[in-house]
Amino acid sequence: MQVKDKIYVAGHRGMVGSAIVRQLQKAGFSNIVYRTSAELDLREQAAVAEFFSKEQPDYVFLAAAKVGGIIANNTYRGQFIYENLMIQNNVIHHAYLNNVKKLMFLGSSCIYPKLAPQPMKEEYLLTGPLEPTNEPYAIAKIAGIEMCDAYRAQYGCNYISVMPTNLYGQNDNYDLQNSHVLPAMIRKMHEAKLHGTPEVTIWGTGTPRREFLHADDMADACVFLMQNYDESGLINIGVGEDISIAELAKLVQEVIGYTGNLVFDTTKPDGTPRKLMDISKLERLGWKANIGLKDGVTQVYNEVKNNWK
Incomplete structure (x- = not known):
């Protein structure tokens, strides 16, 4: 990415999207475009087509998604699979139609089997049953990874998929009915x-054991990977301890x-x-998290x- 390139951050008001915007601005990128969900409904194909045709972004961070905790995932199963499929299908497809140079799809660690060996390596995807409470959400995210790889294989698109561990940080959701x-x-x-x-x-x-990554570290990793990683499949982003x-x-x-x-x-x-990421692939590229859990919790x-x- 060059400083002058136009970058679209989908989901810029969410925890991850807003952190990516802050990280990009910190790194000197100023040509950043975004829309609120009221301005652009990513579930609507015609609206997404019009946006991409008009804006012609060079790079896309796809951080928009319908998310929630155990209660929300288990209660709104239909909404979670439908809305996430629609959002990612529209953005990925219209990025291709409008010659976006590179797209990053953000998934979730829930894509891995419920009883996956620990720590979870990227190759454990699709090797066992998913956690039932968030299976519709996980299947949507798995479809997003496969779609990026399929567009890479058929059309030569440089689309990458990153899988963050459990995140927390600025602009998190604190609603007791559907928060993490x-x-x-x-x-x-x-x-x-x-x-x-x-x-x-x-x-x-x-x-149960969980791994927690601050959203600012996540955003730093995303910008780093957008500039240094170009492979099919997926790459884990985490801290390596739970x-x-x-x-x-x-x-x-x-x-x-x-x-x-x-x-x-x-x-x-x-x-x-247990959900612990194997982050050896990311570490080999030269990236490591900086914010300790107690310091991060104190900050938020x-x-x-x-x-x-």
Whole structure:
């Protein structure tokens, strides 16, 4: 990418998209185009066709998606597969029709089998059953990877796919009905501290292990890969170490200063037992995460704590 190139960031108001915009601006890129969902509905083929025809971007970061936690994924299964397929199909196809030089498709670690060996290597894709609660979302993301590879094979498109681990950061979703585990914990414990609630309930047993990457590190990796990676298939983006949900809860409790008890509701689902990325492919290219988990959680809590009363 050259500084003058026109770059389209789809999903620029989301956690990942906004982090990519900040990273691009930090690196000196100023010719960045984006549209809100009200201005451009990526599910509508005609609207996407008109946008690409008019704007003619050189590079595309496809960070737009319908996302949510266990409850949302399991409740809105039809919406999750339909909307994500429509968004990515439209953007990828019209990037091809308008000769985009390079496109990055952002997936999710949920594409891997529920019981995949740990840490998860890129080649474990499609080697076993998926986690049932978010299977429709995962299948949409797998289809996006395959579509990028198919367009690369048939049309010579330089489309790449990146798979981030669990993300957190600025512009995260803290809605308790459809947020992911870390922002949900932050919000729950903050409100419990405010109201003097004696205990906070955490879903599941606390034993599943998860890896967490700050969105700013994710964005740094995305810009790095857009400039240094050109292969088919996919590449993992993560930190290379994980933490149990119980350990995470204690870390969040410490950052927030909540002194009540943590209670684990074992009637609620745990999800996948462990999700740790193998990041050796990324490390060989020369990239490594910089933001530690406790520092990152402290940063995001300081950013959002005054929003809740």
